[in-house]
Amino acid sequence: MLKVNNLYAGYGIVPVLEDVSLSVSAGEILLIGGENGAGKSTLMRAIAGFNKPTKGEVLLDGKPLQGMAPEAIAQSGLRLVLDGHRVFPELSVYDNLRMGAAARRGDKAAFNRAVEQIYDVFPILKEKHRAYARDLSGGQQQMLALGQAFVAQPKVLLCDEPSMGLAQALLPPILSFLRNWAESGTAVVIVEQHLKVTAPYADRAMIIERGKVKFTCRASELDEKLGLAETAEVVH
Amino acid sequence: MTVSKTMAAGAQAAQNKGVKARFNSDLPQVWIGIALIAVTGFLPTLLGNSYWVHTFHIVNIYIAAAIFQNFLFIDAGQKSFGQGVLLGLGAYVTAIFFGMHGYSFAAASVMGLLAAFLGGLLFALPALRVQYFHLGFVTLSAAIVFPQLLMTLDKWTNGINGISVAVPWLHHEVIFGLSWLTILIAIYPMLALALHYGIRNSRLGRQMRVAALSPEAARTLGVKPGVMRFIAFIIASVGTGICGILYLPAVSFVSPQGFNMEMSFLFFMAVVVGGRGQLLGPIIGMWVVFILPNVALVEYVDYRLLIYGTLTLLTVVLFPDGIVGTIERKRKARSIHGRGEKAFRIDPFLERLKGTAEHRPSESEYAVEVRNGVKRFGAVVAVGGVNMKVRKGEIHGLIGANGSGKTSLLNVLSGLSRLDEGSFLINGQDATRMAADRIANTGLGRTFQTPRIFTQMSLWENLRIGLDASTTNASEGIRQLAAQLEAEFGQDNAELLSHGQRRLVEVMRVVLKEADIILFDEPAAGLSQSERADFAKLVRFLSRNLGKTIILVEHDLDLVWNIADTITVLEQGKAVASGSPEAIARDPAVQHMFVGGARA
Numbered sequence: 001m002l003k004v005n006n007l008y009a010g011y012g013i014v015p016v017l018e019d020v021s022l023s024v025s026a027g028e029i030l031l032i033g034g035e036n037g038a039g040k041s042t043l044m045r046a047i048a049g050f051n052k053p054t055k056g057e058v059l060l061d062g063k064p065l066q067g068m069a070p071e072a073i074a075q076s077g078l079r080l081v082l083d084g085h086r087v088f089p090e091l092s093v094y095d096n097l098r099m100g101a102a103a104r105r106g107d108k109a110a111f112n113r114a115v116e117q118i119y120d121v122f123p124i125l126k127e128k129h130r131a132y133a134r135d136l137s138g139g140q141q142q143m144l145a146l147g148q149a150f151v152a153q154p155k156v157l158l159c160d161e162p163s164m165g166l167a168q169a170l171l172p173p174i175l176s177f178l179r180n181w182a183e184s185g186t187a188v189v190i191v192e193q194h195l196k197v198t199a200p201y202a203d204r205a206m207i208i209e210r211g212k213v214k215f216t217c218r219a220s221e222l223d224e225k226l227g228l229a230e231t232a233e234v235v236h
Numbered sequence: 237m238t239v240s241k242t243m244a245a246g247a248q249a250a251q252n253k254g255v256k257a258r259f260n261s262d263l264p265q266v267w268i269g270i271a272l273i274a275v276t277g278f279l280p281t282l283l284g285n286s287y288w289v290h291t292f293h294i295v296n297i298y299i300a301a302a303i304f305q306n307f308l309f310i311d312a313g314q315k316s317f318g319q320g321v322l323l324g325l326g327a328y329v330t331a332i333f334f335g336m337h338g339y340s341f342a343a344a345s346v347m348g349l350l351a352a353f354l355g356g357l358l359f360a361l362p363a364l365r366v367q368y369f370h371l372g373f374v375t376l377s378a379a380i381v382f383p384q385l386l387m388t389l390d391k392w393t394n395g396i397n398g399i400s401v402a403v404p405w406l407h408h409e410v411i412f413g414l415s416w417l418t419i420l421i422a423i424y425p426m427l428a429l430a431l432h433y434g435i436r437n438s439r440l441g442r443q444m445r446v447a448a449l450s451p452e453a454a455r456t457l458g459v460k461p462g463v464m465r466f467i468a469f470i471i472a473s474v475g476t477g478i479c480g481i482l483y484l485p486a487v488s489f490v491s492p493q494g495f496n497m498e499m500s501f502l503f504f505m506a507v508v509v510g511g512r513g514q515l516l517g518p519i520i521g522m523w524v525v526f527i528l529p530n531v532a533l534v535e536y537v538d539y540r541l542l543i544y545g546t547l548t549l550l551t552v553v554l555f556p557d558g559i560v561g562t563i564e565r566k567r568k569a570r571s572i573h574g575r576g577e578k579a580f581r582i583d584p585f586l587e588r589l590k591g592t593a594e595h596r597p598s599e600s601e602y603a604v605e606v607r608n609g610v611k612r613f614g615a616v617v618a619v620g621g622v623n624m625k626v627r628k629g630e631i632h633g634l635i636g637a638n639g640s641g642k643t644s645l646l647n648v649l650s651g652l653s654r655l656d657e658g659s660f661l662i663n664g665q666d667a668t669r670m671a672a673d674r675i676a677n678t679g680l681g682r683t684f685q686t687p688r689i690f691t692q693m694s695l696w697e698n699l700r701i702g703l704d705a706s707t708t709n710a711s712e713g714i715r716q717l718a719a720q721l722e723a724e725f726g727q728d729n730a731e732l733l734s735h736g737q738r739r740l741v742e743v744m745r746v747v748l749k750e751a752d753i754i755l756f757d758e759p760a761a762g763l764s765q766s767e768r769a770d771f772a773k774l775v776r777f778l779s780r781n782l783g784k785t786i787i788l789v790e791h792d793l794d795l796v797w798n799i800a801d802t803i804t805v806l807e808q809g810k811a812v813a814s815g816s817p818e819a820i821a822r823d824p825a826v827q828h829m830f831v832g833g834a835r836a
Contacts, residue, residue: 011732014569035764036736037579083735083762124639135616138685138758139638139791164735164761165685167637167791169829193736193764 001026001187002047002078002156007056007066009046015054016042017211024156024187029178031202031219032191039211040191041083044158048080049073060156079154083161083191087144089134093125096133100148111151118147121177138165146174156187163194175201195222256727259694261564265516266433270426272519273299277422281414293421293486295526297479300425302506302518304475307432309504310513311441312468313448314363318375320499321382322359322473326352326480328399331490332392335401345481352480356473363465379500386492398491406485421482425519428475433515435471439704444468446690446701453688455672456650456681457705457749498541502526505544509551511558513692520559524551568729579728580695580737582744583770585717586777595783597630597801603663603753603785604649610657611644618644620809621658626753626802628663631779631786633796633817635829636806642789643685645806646755649787650682651675662753677707681751685758687738695728695741696721702745714750721748736762743771747778753785754778760792768792772799793829797821805829 003023010016016039024030034040046053049070058065065073074080087096097118101111119126122143128136133144142165149157159178163171171194179201182188192198199205202219207226217225258264277296280288301323308314330348333339339347362374386393393399406417435441447454447461454461484490502525510521529536529543536543555562604626611619619641626632634642647653649660651672659668667675681702690698699721703710710718721744733741739759746754756775760768776799778784790796796803797817804814805826813823820826 014732016732036734036762036767041734131616135613137639137643143638161735161762165638165758165791167829168793170638193762195765 001028001061002189003059003062004047005057005059007043007046007053007058009042009051009053009056011042011051015211017046017053020056020208020211020213022189022206022213022216024189026155026185026187027183028204029182029188029190029202029219031195031198031205031222032189032208033193033195033205033222034208034214038208040208041160042211043208044080044082044160044189044191048078048158050080074152074154077155078158079149079152079156080158081145081149081160081162083164087133087136087141087148089132091133092130093133093136093144094129096144097125097147097151100151110153114151114153115147118150121173122147139167139170142166143170143174146177150181154186157181157189159188159190161191161193163192163197168197171197195226199223257567257570259727259729261567262433262436262515265514265560266429269429269516269519272516273422273425273429277418277425278414281418282412284413289418290486291527291531293418294483295522296421296425297483297486298502298506298526299519299522300428300482301476301479302503302510302522303425303428303432304472304479305503306507306510306513306515306518307435308468308472309507311432311436311448312444312465312472313367314465314468315368315372316359316375316469316472317372317504318359318378318382318500319472319476319503320495320497320501321375321378322352322355322476323480323483323499324382324386324495325355326477327483327490328386328393328480328495330481330484331399331401334403334484335399336394341403341406341485348481348484349474349477352473352477353470355477356469359473360466360469363469364462376497376500379497383492383496386495393492396492398489398494400489401484402488403485417482417485421486424478424482429515431475436515440467442693442697442701442704445692449690449692450688452652453684455652456676457701458673458676458707459705460671460673498544501544505548507558509548509558511555511561511564514558514560514564517558517560524559579733580725580741581767581770582740582774583766585720585744586770586773595629595780597779598628601628601664602626602661603628604787605661605664606645606649606658607660608658609645609648609655609660611641611648611653612656617809619648619655622806622809622811624804624811624814626785626787628785629779629783630801631775631788631799633800633803634787634789634806635791635793635796635803637829640806641809642806643757644809646682646757646787646789649675650680650755676705676751679707679752680755681705681746681749681753682755683739683742683746683757683759685761687735687742689730689733689738689741691729691731693730695725695730695733698730698741699725699745699748702748705749708750710750714748718748734762736764736767739763740767740771743774747774751784753787755787755789757789758791759788760790760795768795771795775799 001024005021007020008015008018020043022030032040045051047058049068053066060076060078088099097115124140125143125147133141136144146162162174175198178188190198199219199222204216205219205222206216207214215225273296276292280292301319305319308316326348329351330344333347334341334344359375363371387395407415410416410419443459444464446457447459447464451461505525506518506521509524510517525544525547528547529540551559557565602625606622606624609619609622622645636642648655651670655668659666661667662678662680703718739762743759760771763771772795775786779786788796800817803817803820805812805820812825813820
């Protein structure tokens with residue numbers, strides 16, 4: 001579904017990512033981890049078109065996306081949920097969800113179904129559907145941001161630190177929500193710091209270090225691999 | 237082990253990088269600016285070209301006014317479109333007393349300065365109430381009204397006939413053919429430029445910028461944004477008033493038409509065209525917007541406004557950051573520092589913070605006490621009758637679901653919002669009605685869920701505003717820490733820091749503030765495992781070695797249970813449980829918060 005080949009990206013002439021490749025197929029969750037500043041968010045932004053890759057390609061269903069404007073990439077079915085819960089503060093919760101579907105017109109019935117599903121997973125959003133998004137707590141805004149992406153029904157979902165600012169108890173339901181979402185045929189990429197909690201829900205994992213792919217493995221082997229990597233470092 | 241390893245690695249990395257390029261080119265710009273002003277101020281006289289002498293008198297006076305506009309616009313964030321009025325007040329009032337009433341030039345100048353000062357006060361008053369475009373319109377209307385006023389008040393101003401003055405002694409040669417006037421007019425913009433640089437790099441200047449960028453953050457650092465605006469207007473109006481006083485002998489004649497809106501626009505456009513906030517901007521900008529239409533294209537003088545407009549439009553389209561701003565951006569892009577995994581971490585600094593004293597949480601004294609606190613937002617009850625006691629020196633974890641009122645409570649404690657009912661005490665003193673800056677100055681510091689990082693400032697300056705906000709003399713440990721941070725991050729850019737790193741910057745800022753009570757709002761969100769461990773170490777250090785009281789709002793329950801002495805659980809705005817971590821872990825009322833019972 002999504003394929004990234006030898007991607008280089010950065011800010012201005014400052015390189016951040018070097019030669020990053022990854023692929024996610026429909027129904028699969030790829031977990032990306034790594035230290036702060038390693039380039040995880042930059043990778044997400046480069047795939048979604050917010051900063052132009054200097055080299056390499058991003059393919060969605062074999063169609064190149066690199067160099068396209070973010071809104072065009074969103075139209076073609078790739079959705080990035082940024083960190084720091086970005087919602088429209090001056091709109092109601094329900095209108096925020098409607099904004100999510102703006103990229104994909106028509107089909108009112110499917111939209112209503114999607115909204116009902118969101119309300120099932122996050123009942124608080126239903127309860128507050130008339131409230132301004134600015135009056136939601138940080139965590140509730142994060143739920144809303146996910147909901148916004150969900151109603152857009154993208155082919156590929158990129159999620160930058162969905163756990164940020166959320167009560168820990170909320171992380172498992174959100175992750176199983178993402179799991180179910182993926183199983184319905186969406187390719188999902190999650191960037192997370194909480195690798196232990198997230199890994200069981202993912203299929204494969206990738207660690208980025210200083211802008212490069214350190215390793216890729218099955219998510220179930222991540223713990224072991226990370227343990228090995230750390231021991232190796234101590235020996236050095 | 238790991239700490240020393242990282243420090244060694246950090247030192248090596250610094251060596252490899254060699255000398256870092258400057259974060260900004262403010263200082264070189266000052267020197268270039270002074271050189272340009274010196275050349276244009278002195279050279280025409282030395283060459284004996286009186287046309288250029290006169291032209292550059294005007295240009296350099298206008299440049300000085302634009303420098304103050306630049307300061308007011310960017311450093312203090314005040315969008316004034318009426319700076320021409322202040323220059324006009326200085327010039328006209330001096331002319332009235334000197335030219336019409338026979339006062340000495342010095343005495344008349346004092347009156348002119350006073351008038352400009354009062355004008356600045358008038359501008360500052362609306363700035364306390366309105367900001368942004370609203371303020372722009374208020375000051376713009378002053379610029380429109382001013383010439384009309386001069387006409388209407390003809391009894392005092394001589395109306396449309398204007399006032400002619402002659403100050404012969406100012407035109408006498410002093411040295412190398414230079415007159416007093418030429419010397420004064422050349423020196424003054426240089427002083428203005430140096431003053432702008434000096435303020436920007438002072439504590440006052442940094443606090444002014446923070447107040448302009450985030451009034452909220454400024455208040456929690458003990459700064460009153462209103463006072464900052466007020467001071468900025470006063471500095472700018474006095475500075476611009478002096479321009480007016482110099483303008484008078486330079487033109488020997490003032491009339492209402494000389495001070496119409498065009499003049500205020502000119503100052504503003506010079507800043508925009510030159511590069512907003514760039515110290516050299518007003519000089520280059522004024523050359524473009526004034527010299528080009530008035531000198532180079534003098535035969536089209538009737539189309540002057542049109543030319544101003546076209547020039548500004550062209551520059552903004554071609555150079556969105558202004559001429560100097562665009563060059564500066566290119567320079568920065570070539571040599572940006574402060575990114576990647578090592579951009580900001582706290583572990584190398586943990587060692588620095590030495591404290592021998594072993595502090596224990598007090599048994600009987602309370603740093604913070606909330607009594608039946610209620611905070612509503614419209615119909616929503618965010619905090620619904622909370623009672624909470626935080627012992628001096630303890631680490632107090634505040635946990636609860638999203639929307640349970642944790643951040644609302646922190647906002648109340650830091651004075652950013654007020655309780656509707658109930659009260660709270662800080663160190664035994666009632667603080668329910670205290671303003672945020674006063675609370676901050678009693679020794680409270682906080683971080684925000686969305687870190688307040690100012691990308692206009694270097695990474696070190698971002699930390700330094702914490703030091704600026706300190707209410708005590710910095711302790712030895714903090715001084716050493718500050719020196720190390722300055723050496724490491726003095727030229728680094730804060731823009732490319734990742735979210736987690738930004739949090740740590742804010743944490744370090746509040747450490748430098750040396751607050752006695754520190755509120756952390758979800759400090760660990762977005763931190764990696766190792767950064768969490770370092771953060772936990774830091775918090776324990778602050779509490780145990782330095783005796784600080786910590787209130788920690790955090791979703792990472794493992795972290796909270798590792799370091800907290802007391803935990804309070806909030807649910808729907810109420811404190812449902814409070815006690816030691818062990819007791820809370822057994823409390824059946826809070827079991828649902830744990831991931832599959834993983835905690836405890």
